[in-house]
Amino acid sequence: MNTKIKFFNTMDRRLEEFRPIHPGEARMYTCGPTVYNFAHIGNFRAYMFEDLLRRTLKYFGYKVTQVMNLTDVDDKTIRDSQACGMKLDDFTAKYKKAFFEDLETLNIEKAEVYPAATEHIKEMIALIKTLVEKGCAYQAEDNCVYFSIAKFPEYGRLAKIDFENQRSGVRIKNDEYAKDAVADFALWKAWDEKDGDVYWESPWGKGRPGWHIECSAMAMRYLGKTFDIHTGGIDNMFPHHEDEIAQSEAANGCTYVNYWLHCAHLMVDGDKMSKSAGNFYTLRECVAKGYSGRELRWVLLGAHYRKKLNFTFAACDQARATLAKFDELFSCLKETAATGNGSEVEEIVSRAKNAFDTGLADDLNISEALAAVFGLQHDVTKLLNTGSLSKPGAETVLAQFRKFDEIFGLFEVDAEKGEKIPPEVLEMAEKRRAARAAKDWAAADAMRDRLKESGWTVEDAADGFRVKRLD
Numbered sequence: 001m002n003t004k005i006k007f008f009n010t011m012d013r014r015l016e017e018f019r020p021i022h023p024g025e026a027r028m029y030t031c032g033p034t035v036y037n038f039a040h041i042g043n044f045r046a047y048m049f050e051d052l053l054r055r056t057l058k059y060f061g062y063k064v065t066q067v068m069n070l071t072d073v074d075d076k077t078i079r080d081s082q083a084c085g086m087k088l089d090d091f092t093a094k095y096k097k098a099f100f101e102d103l104e105t106l107n108i109e110k111a112e113v114y115p116a117a118t119e120h121i122k123e124m125i126a127l128i129k130t131l132v133e134k135g136c137a138y139q140a141e142d143n144c145v146y147f148s149i150a151k152f153p154e155y156g157r158l159a160k161i162d163f164e165n166q167r168s169g170v171r172i173k174n175d176e177y178a179k180d181a182v183a184d185f186a187l188w189k190a191w192d193e194k195d196g197d198v199y200w201e202s203p204w205g206k207g208r209p210g211w212h213i214e215c216s217a218m219a220m221r222y223l224g225k226t227f228d229i230h231t232g233g234i235d236n237m238f239p240h241h242e243d244e245i246a247q248s249e250a251a252n253g254c255t256y257v258n259y260w261l262h263c264a265h266l267m268v269d270g271d272k273m274s275k276s277a278g279n280f281y282t283l284r285e286c287v288a289k290g291y292s293g294r295e296l297r298w299v300l301l302g303a304h305y306r307k308k309l310n311f312t313f314a315a316c317d318q319a320r321a322t323l324a325k326f327d328e329l330f331s332c333l334k335e336t337a338a339t340g341n342g343s344e345v346e347e348i349v350s351r352a353k354n355a356f357d358t359g360l361a362d363d364l365n366i367s368e369a370l371a372a373v374f375g376l377q378h379d380v381t382k383l384l385n386t387g388s389l390s391k392p393g394a395e396t397v398l399a400q401f402r403k404f405d406e407i408f409g410l411f412e413v414d415a416e417k418g419e420k421i422p423p424e425v426l427e428m429a430e431k432r433r434a435a436r437a438a439k440d441w442a443a444a445d446a447m448r449d450r451l452k453e454s455g456w457t458v459e460d461a462a463d464g465f466r467v468k469r470l471d
């Protein structure tokens, strides 16, 4: 039996108990990046919220299947690949790779599937065909295929917009809109010369899918016609998610998603962080300023997902100081040698654990979860300062922090003290050792030089080697 979790369902605008379709399993779809640039930390607020959601479901015993799409064909990817004279695939491959590297920096858990839009055109065409056959979509004079919102009376249910009045109005036909009604949205975009060599053949001529149909087709392909959770930033709610609902439910005749979860924006000086406003930092820029993935992770996780979060570098500095205090606590806990049976911490640990679990199960209330963690830190520090924490007690506390870290993914409970040696440095040192063993002195010296260039030196030891930073 899994712990009961409540989520704020955007569809009903209220907290609801999570009841998955398949007991013990959670199937979720999260709108992923458009791979035409490096993601900014505003985007990562959304992915971090989804990581928290995923980790929380797993923490409470659910088997999670998460699907996150990669939008690798749209106006922006086509425009920017052409601007730098690259083939679309090569261009997007670069940013897909960067995206996965960034996820690793932030220790965001991998989704089970990352479908790319360009690899699922067949599914998209099939879905559009169904909609056309059902009379919910039409090909207009501009050769594009549009979804007719007049055929879906529930349109606007997620965003709480009343389209009834708008629909009863005039049918718009002018230069800009070949479509029947303004809110009708493109399922298939007919090729034009701006698209260059980017197109697929379809029953409606050559072209490419619209953005909304990509998500519906890929979600259904991997999660079925109805699945548990769909997430994204709040700006995705309308029109993107509204359109996903319309086309999916019109095609399948059943509910598309049971729980809609949306996170609020990451802000800078009171404005939403966004590429178009130019007020953004990529993760890489923050790392170049000297902030680590875990410091940024701490900042991005710090506020409840439905509250706006204002980004500042002062908050990153604060994160560094806070995490250093936890590091110190962990090493003190490891050094404590007092005897006893650990009963002195049982109550405080279980109190912290219960508060932590209750907070998380309450719509991912991270503030309550953090309060429980800080409370434990405070109580344990007091015991340490008075010399009343036994070795088994310290072990219990460390074990609890490891458990907390299933959610936070940033405590270095078991980190060795001292500087971490980068894996590529260790690899060079190992190559040097192997070269020496093979009496290939030239290769060994070359490796030593490469280590030196990277700022490291290697010393031989009876059991192998020691790598040290050059002074």
Ligand code: AMP
Binding pocket: 031, 032, 033, 034, 042, 043, 044, 045, 046, 232, 233, 234, 235, 236, 263, 264, 265, 266, 267, 272, 273, 274
């Ligand atoms: P995009 O690449 O613009 O489609 O955005 C990818 C994801 O990031 C979507 O889920 C957006 O809702 C989300 N997003 C974009 N900007 C922000 C922001 N400033 N704060 C939080 N989420 C954002």
Ligand code: ZN
Binding pocket: 030, 031, 032, 215, 240
């Ligand atoms: Zn989407």
